[in-house]
Amino acid sequence: MSKNWKYLVIEVKTGLMGGFRLEALQEELDKQGRLGWELVNIVHATPTVSSPTLIFKKEA
Structure with missing residues (x-):
């Protein structure tokens, strides 16, 4: 029997200069975990998105 998955996509917001706080990334990872x-x-990064995008999954 195969598992069914749900997916969550979160964009980590960047600052005006394109950087992001590592603490913000860590907080988001901990929260979702x-x-x-x-x-x-x-x-x-992609041509249209400059900030890191996190992709998560969990069993439905």
Whole structure:
């Protein structure tokens, strides 16, 4: 029997100069981990998104 997954995508907001606080990233990872989400990928940048995007999954 295969598992069903739910996915969550969160963009970590950057500052005016394009940087982000590592503490903000850590807080978001900890928060989602406590809620049962597992990090499966980080997209660092695309032509339209400059901030890191976190992709999580958990069993539905």
